Amino acid sequence: MNPSLISVLPDLSLIPPTFLYIILGVLGAIIGSFLNVVIHRLPLEESIVFPNSRCPSCGAAIAFFDNVPLVSYLMLRGQCRACKKGISARYPAVELLTGLLFINVGWHDGLTPALPFDLIFVSALIALIFIDAEHMILPNAITYPGIAFALIARLAIPYLMGRPYFDDLEGLTMGMFSELPLWAASLLGALIGALIGGGSLWLMGWTWEKLRGIEAMGLGDVKMMFMVGAYLGWRLTILTIFLGVLSGSVIGVFLMWRQGKKNMQMLLPFGVFLGIGSIVALLVGAHIVEWYAGQFR
Numbered sequence: 001m002n003p004s005l006i007s008v009l010p011d012l013s014l015i016p017p018t019f020l021y022i023i024l025g026v027l028g029a030i031i032g033s034f035l036n037v038v039i040h041r042l043p044l045e046e047s048i049v050f051p052n053s054r055c056p057s058c059g060a061a062i063a064f065f066d067n068v069p070l071v072s073y074l075m076l077r078g079q080c081r082a083c084k085k086g087i088s089a090r091y092p093a094v095e096l097l098t099g100l101l102f103i104n105v106g107w108h109d110g111l112t113p114a115l116p117f118d119l120i121f122v123s124a125l126i127a128l129i130f131i132d133a134e135h136m137i138l139p140n141a142i143t144y145p146g147i148a149f150a151l152i153a154r155l156a157i158p159y160l161m162g163r164p165y166f167d168d169l170e171g172l173t174m175g176m177f178s179e180l181p182l183w184a185a186s187l188l189g190a191l192i193g194a195l196i197g198g199g200s201l202w203l204m205g206w207t208w209e210k211l212r213g214i215e216a217m218g219l220g221d222v223k224m225m226f227m228v229g230a231y232l233g234w235r236l237t238i239l240t241i242f243l244g245v246l247s248g249s250v251i252g253v254f255l256m257w258r259q260g261k262k263n264m265q266m267l268l269p270f271g272v273f274l275g276i277g278s279i280v281a282l283l284v285g286a287h288i289v290e291w292y293a294g295q296f297r
């Protein structure tokens with residue numbers, strides 16, 4: 001941050017971390033409540049803004065005091081006030097998960113200009129994970145704006161942070177682009193990340209299709225990984241795909257074993273595993289990459 005800006009802003013480092021985590025936890029639960037609406041309505045192609053929340057069972061409007069994240073679910077003991085039908089445990093789960101992840105992102109970023117960008121990125125991934133788990137789709141309404149957002153973030157964050165935030169371009173090109181201005185290097189890093197992310201997913205789907213003659217992957221995964229690749233850069237994107245394939249295979253084999261199926265025809269919502277991999281890569285990926293590189297020194 002440039003010095004003139006620092007003198008205007010109050011000294012944010014004086015805010016105690018515990019206070020920051022409480023704020024982020026509450027904010028996360030509120031955003032999680034909004035994500036529940038997105039997760040429920042987007043696949044049905046309903047408006048996200050209107051009408052107000054209704055009970056999916058009886059259609060009764062949900063009053064504001066019954067719509068407090070986490071608290072209302074506990075107060076109502078997981079039942080609709082009007083029809084007493086059970087409310088899906090997904091609602092409090094998404095609110096709790098988003099709250100916890102926001103705290104983790106705050107712990108990872110501190111009060112830096114990167115924080116709001118990472119919170120948006122994680123929110124988009126939570127919506128994608130839960131929609132893919134339920135409907136096996138990754139809606140364009142999230143992935144397309146997500147790609148645009150990733151490019152904007154990749155351009156803006158280095159200037160706001162006052163240093164190259166994504167440092168993985170140098171290593172890849174061996175300093176070939178070290179003369180480039182910050183914005184161009186940033187954008188180039190985003191494009192390489194996007195091509196590696198989206199490209200490898202596309203290649204995996206194409207190969208599988210050629211081998212088995214069945215469509216293995218929707219283009220939703222490819223678009224999602226364009227977004228993730230542009231945002232995380234090539235190193236963390238490769239880690240994301242590795243984590244996604246590894247966890248997806250383990251769960252896939254476990255499910256086949258439990259269901260007694262012999263073939264690999266079963267479709268898994270791969271976006272779920274890629275989404276989880278992306279969040280892990282964002283939060284602890286730098287440490288994993290560091291540790292891995294250390295094995296060869």
Ligand SMILES: [Zn+2]
Binds near residue numbers: 058060080084
């Ligand atoms: Zn109801």
